[in-house]
Amino acid sequence: MSSAIEVKSAAKTNPNINLTLPDSAEKEGSLKTKFSIKNLSAWFGNQQAIRAISMDISEKQVTAIIGPSGCGKSTFIRCLNRMHELVPGTQVEGLVKFDGYNIYDKGVDPVLLRRRVGMVFQKPNPFPTMSVRENVLAGLKLTKSEQIKRAPETVERALQQAALWREVRDRLDEPGAGLSGGQQQRLCIARALAVEPDVLLMDEPCSALDPIATARIEDLIHGLAESYTIIIVTHNMQQAARVSNRTAFFLLGELVEFGKTNQLFTAPKDKRTEDYITGKFG
Amino acid sequence: MRRTEKSKRATSFRERLVEFGLLGSGVLSIFTTVAILTVLAFETVGFFQEVTFAEFFGDTQWTPLFSDKHFGIWPLIGGTFLTSLIAVAVALPLGLLAAVYLSEFARESVRKAVKPALEVLAGVPTIVYGYFALVFITPLLQKFIPGLAGFNALSPGIVMGIMIIPMISSLSEDALHAVPATLKEGSYALGAGRLATIFRVTIPSAFSGIVASVILATSRAIGETMIVAIAAGQQPRLTLDPRVPIETMTAYIVQISLGDTPTGTIEYKTIFVVGASLFAITFVMNILSQRIARRFRGKI
Ligand SMILES: Nc1ncnc2c1ncn2[C@@H]1O[C@H](COP(=O)(O)OP(=O)(O)OP(=O)(O)O)[C@@H](O)[C@H]1O
Ligand SMILES: [Mg+2]
Numbered sequence: 229m230s231s232a233i234e235v236k237s238a239a240k241t242n243p244n245i246n247l248t249l250p251d252s253a254e255k256e257g258s259l260k261t262k263f264s265i266k267n268l269s270a271w272f273g274n275q276q277a278i279r280a281i282s283m284d285i286s287e288k289q290v291t292a293i294i295g296p297s298g299c300g301k302s303t304f305i306r307c308l309n310r311m312h313e314l315v316p317g318t319q320v321e322g323l324v325k326f327d328g329y330n331i332y333d334k335g336v337d338p339v340l341l342r343r344r345v346g347m348v349f350q351k352p353n354p355f356p357t358m359s360v361r362e363n364v365l366a367g368l369k370l371t372k373s374e375q376i377k378r379a380p381e382t383v384e385r386a387l388q389q390a391a392l393w394r395e396v397r398d399r400l401d402e403p404g405a406g407l408s409g410g411q412q413q414r415l416c417i418a419r420a421l422a423v424e425p426d427v428l429l430m431d432e433p434c435s436a437l438d439p440i441a442t443a444r445i446e447d448l449i450h451g452l453a454e455s456y457t458i459i460i461v462t463h464n465m466q467q468a469a470r471v472s473n474r475t476a477f478f479l480l481g482e483l484v485e486f487g488k489t490n491q492l493f494t495a496p497k498d499k500r501t502e503d504y505i506t507g508k509f510g
Numbered sequence: 511m512r513r514t515e516k517s518k519r520a521t522s523f524r525e526r527l528v529e530f531g532l533l534g535s536g537v538l539s540i541f542t543t544v545a546i547l548t549v550l551a552f553e554t555v556g557f558f559q560e561v562t563f564a565e566f567f568g569d570t571q572w573t574p575l576f577s578d579k580h581f582g583i584w585p586l587i588g589g590t591f592l593t594s595l596i597a598v599a600v601a602l603p604l605g606l607l608a609a610v611y612l613s614e615f616a617r618e619s620v621r622k623a624v625k626p627a628l629e630v631l632a633g634v635p636t637i638v639y640g641y642f643a644l645v646f647i648t649p650l651l652q653k654f655i656p657g658l659a660g661f662n663a664l665s666p667g668i669v670m671g672i673m674i675i676p677m678i679s680s681l682s683e684d685a686l687h688a689v690p691a692t693l694k695e696g697s698y699a700l701g702a703g704r705l706a707t708i709f710r711v712t713i714p715s716a717f718s719g720i721v722a723s724v725i726l727a728t729s730r731a732i733g734e735t736m737i738v739a740i741a742a743g744q745q746p747r748l749t750l751d752p753r754v755p756i757e758t759m760t761a762y763i764v765q766i767s768l769g770d771t772p773t774g775t776i777e778y779k780t781i782f783v784v785g786a787s788l789f790a791i792t793f794v795m796n797i798l799s800q801r802i803a804r805r806f807r808g809k810i
Binding site for chain 2: 309311314316339340341342343344346347349351353354355356357366367369370371372416419420423
């Protein structure tokens with residue numbers, strides 16, 4: 229963990245140097261694969277948004293997805309918890325193995341899948357009719373989980389994990405929508421963590437936040453990576469460099485390059501990746 | 511140069527004309543409202559010079575046309591509320607179901623077709639509904655409900671309920687539809703099913719809009735005239751029994767207006783005092799619904 233923090237401070241001064249991650253490099257060999265994705269394609273109507281993506285995502289690692297706007301980053305992660313199919317007229321093809329099981333198999337209930345693969349959205353979306361406490365517990369209530377019996381512990385644990393406990397412990401019964409933007413986003417993270425998922429998908433979780441709130445969420449991601457598999461979409465390459473172990477670069481719906489974050493940023497193999505990270509386009 | 515000057519002047523003249531026209535129609539509608547209120551207030555004051563407040567609000571009989579005159583407003587208010595209550599009891603569940611179905615289950619093409627079709631219900635002339643209640647619903651109900659009189663509160667109440675279904679379904683559907691997709695997605699992402707999302711996230715988020723639609727529909731039922739005038743009878747009676755003839759405030763106004771009551775008599779003035787009471791009730795309800803609707807907009 230400490231190494232990740234170091235990377236972060238180093239990255240702040242210069243994102244392109246000193247991105248070695250010694251402990252994760254060591255772990256690499258023994259890491260279990262969480263998601264194994266083969267030839268994944270997705271469409272909106274006739275328009276193909278992602279094309280034949282294949283990649284393996286390791287457990288308890290932070291995987292960043294970068295790429296220019298419209299390249300299919302959101303679509304890709306929304307295929308991992310089957311949120312993509314909630315949009316009418318969409319289609320998915322290919323194989324997504326989660327812990328060895330194809331999530332697109334006929335017998336798989338997307339509702340159960342989503343309990344294990346949580347999601348945090350670009351814009352904080354706390355439920356406006358619920359208090360802070362109710363927001364944290366929303367997942368348990370909505371899924372009629374047995375765990376609701378341990379509600380007080382769950383609220384505290386989830387808010388602690390989301391580094392929000394100290395700020396809101398005296399206002400648990402106030403409306404969740406009354407918090408600041410950064411607090412709302414951490415509340416949404418707490419809400420996702422309360423159902424104890426394995427994976428956390430984050431779609432540009434900081435894009436609506438100021439630098440201080442962003443730094444807090446990034447710190448949080450480091451801590452969470454100890455127990456969760458995190459996949460984070462970001463527009464911000466420095467952020468990808470700061471928080472992730474591995475980075476995938478998407479372009480026009482295709483996966484151009486996927487590798488260790490420090491390698492991808494310091495020695496990209498593909499010319500298009502290099503152009504993108506050096507700011508030649510995007 | 512001169513031409514542009516000229517056309518500019520022409521535009522500004524046209525604009526002024528339009529502005530003046532708009533101002534005029536605005537003023538006219540305000541003037542009309544003020545005039546109505548003035549007449550209502552004037553005649554109401556005249557009424558209370560002859561009848562005391564105590565009698566108006568204390569008596570339980572309303573018999574201005576009999577030789578033994580009583581002026582207790584409650585039988586009329588009771589009749590109005592009984593029929594409106596029945597109407598809301600019919601329209602609320604059906605309207606809400608329709609709204610939830612249209613916004614959450616129906617395909618876009620179905621929604622686009624059904625919504626205006628439902629709204630047609632609100633456009634049927636109320637006299638048609640009135641006769642529908644009198645010559646179709648009442649005889650039908652009489653087969654099942656013993657003791658149901660030819661004129662009663664039940665039948666027009668049900669028909670009024672059908673009439674106001676589209677108000678509830680359409681406005682509630684708007685409110686449900688306005689719930690941001692991000693909230694629903696937030697719910698699905700937590701592993702919630704469709705029904706849990708609808709009942710615990712979407713409906714609560716649209717709740718104020720739904721309440722506002724119900725209040726609006728209720729005040730429409732309270733103000734409804736033709737249906738009750740035709741099918742509910744003309745017997746002011748303070749009762750909760752929906753099987754017997756009653757009279758609503760609106761039906762009373764119609765009854766007196768159609769008769770040959772001379773101007774200036776106490777019977778004549780009762781029209782205005784009942785009208786004023788009706789106005790007060792619907793006014794309060796409209797304010798209420800606007801307040802709730804405003805809170806709703808602030809929230810989403
Ligand atoms: N609801 C939708 N209906 C139709 N097309 C869509 C929809 N959402 C996205 N698309 C299209 O799918 C493609 C991929 O979109 P996606 O949202 O995955 O991109 P993204 O990489 O997340 O972009 P951004 O960085 O702007 O969020 C784009 O071309 C977009 O226009
Ligand atoms: Mg996106």
